[in-house]
Amino acid sequence: MTADFMTLAAQRIRIVLVGTQHPGNIGSAARAMKTMGLARLFLVAPERPLDGEAFALAAGANDVLDGACIVDGLAEALAGCHRVLGCTARSRRVALPESTPRDAAADLIGAALRGDVALVFGRERTGLTNDELHLCHGAVHIPANPDYSSLNLAAAVQVLAYEIRLAILAGAELDRDRPGDPAASHEQMEGFYAQLAETLDAIDFHKGRAPDSAMRKLRRLFNRASPDEREVRLLRGVLADAQRIARIAADRRPAETPAVPGARGLD
Numbered sequence: 525m526t527a528d529f530m531t532l533a534a535q536r537i538r539i540v541l542v543g544t545q546h547p548g549n550i551g552s553a554a555r556a557m558k559t560m561g562l563a564r565l566f567l568v569a570p571e572r573p574l575d576g577e578a579f580a581l582a583a584g585a586n587d588v589l590d591g592a593c594i595v596d597g598l599a600e601a602l603a604g605c606h607r608v609l610g611c612t613a614r615s616r617r618v619a620l621p622e623s624t625p626r627d628a629a630a631d632l633i634g635a636a637l638r639g640d641v642a643l644v645f646g647r648e649r650t651g652l653t654n655d656e657l658h659l660c661h662g663a664v665h666i667p668a669n670p671d672y673s674s675l676n677l678a679a680a681v682q683v684l685a686y687e688i689r690l691a692i693l694a695g696a697e698l699d700r701d702r703p704g705d706p707a708a709s710h711e712q713m714e715g716f717y718a719q720l721a722e723t724l725d726a727i728d729f730h731k732g733r734a735p736d737s738a739m740r741k742l743r744r745l746f747n748r749a750s751p752d753e754r755e756v757r758l759l760r761g762v763l764a765d766a767q768r769i770a771r772i773a774a775d776r777r778p779a780e781t782p783a784v785p786g787a788r789g790l791d
């Protein structure tokens with residue numbers, strides 16, 4: 525994905541509110557969305573139309589309310605989405621894989637790279653019906669106080685929107701750090717390992733021990749990180765400097781550490 529990772533990811537996420545009873549909650553949800561950079565609001569058969577209270581509580585997120593798609597059924601709101609997660613205040617209510625908001629956000633951002641995704645919220649009084657949950661691929665539960673686990677609808681939207689924001693920011697950073705550099709080839713990694721082995725010798729890292737075990741562990745570590753070409757060049761630059769400093773230290777050593785303490789003055 526390219527530079528506009530954030531915009532694209534945010535545009536592909538639908539927030540779907542089903543059967544909302546209080547227009548004020550829709551306004552607060554719109555505000556929660558906008559603060560986190562989300563704008564695509566779907567309202568499935570709200571009980572009452574958007575009113576003054578909704579706009580007052582949106583507090584400047586009027587554009588999100590104005591742009592809301594109002595539809596009759598959940599299936600309509602989900603048309604074109606290939607990944608759908610439903611938020612439930614009660615844990616383990618349905619036989620759906622359940623995740624935390626953090627994992628759900630990562631899941632949705634990953635899926636948003638391939639197309640539209642949706643996050644569904646239920647009614648204030650009764651949540652989502654089982655039929656509605658069955659349209660979802662997974663459930664999300666905010667691990668709240670088990671004795672009092674039901675958040676206000678807009679507060680639940682805020683928690684999820686925040687996690688989505690963090691996931692998008694993390695994704696954007698990865699994207700910036702790795703602007704499509706190809707993964708280092710086998711030969712490049714072997715070149716790096718050869719230089720690493722030479723450097724460890726030059727800085728006397730092994731101190732008489734056999735080098736094999738340390739090199740095996742270091743290979744495992746760097747293979748796990750699967751650096752790209754640019755990162756391998758950076759690592760080799762660090763090694764080259766360490767080798768240079770080791771050479772300087774080796775050249776200076778006889779003069780700075782005379783064989784007999786205090787012998788220098790006698791020369």
Ligand code: SAH
Nearest residue numbers: 611612613645646649651665666674675680
């Ligand atoms: N009394 C309802 C709660 C509805 S709260 C019930 O027991 O289901 C309105 C909506 O906010 C819920 O349908 C859900 O989508 C979301 N929500 C509230 N608390 C939540 C929680 N702890 N985890 C996930 N979603 C929650």
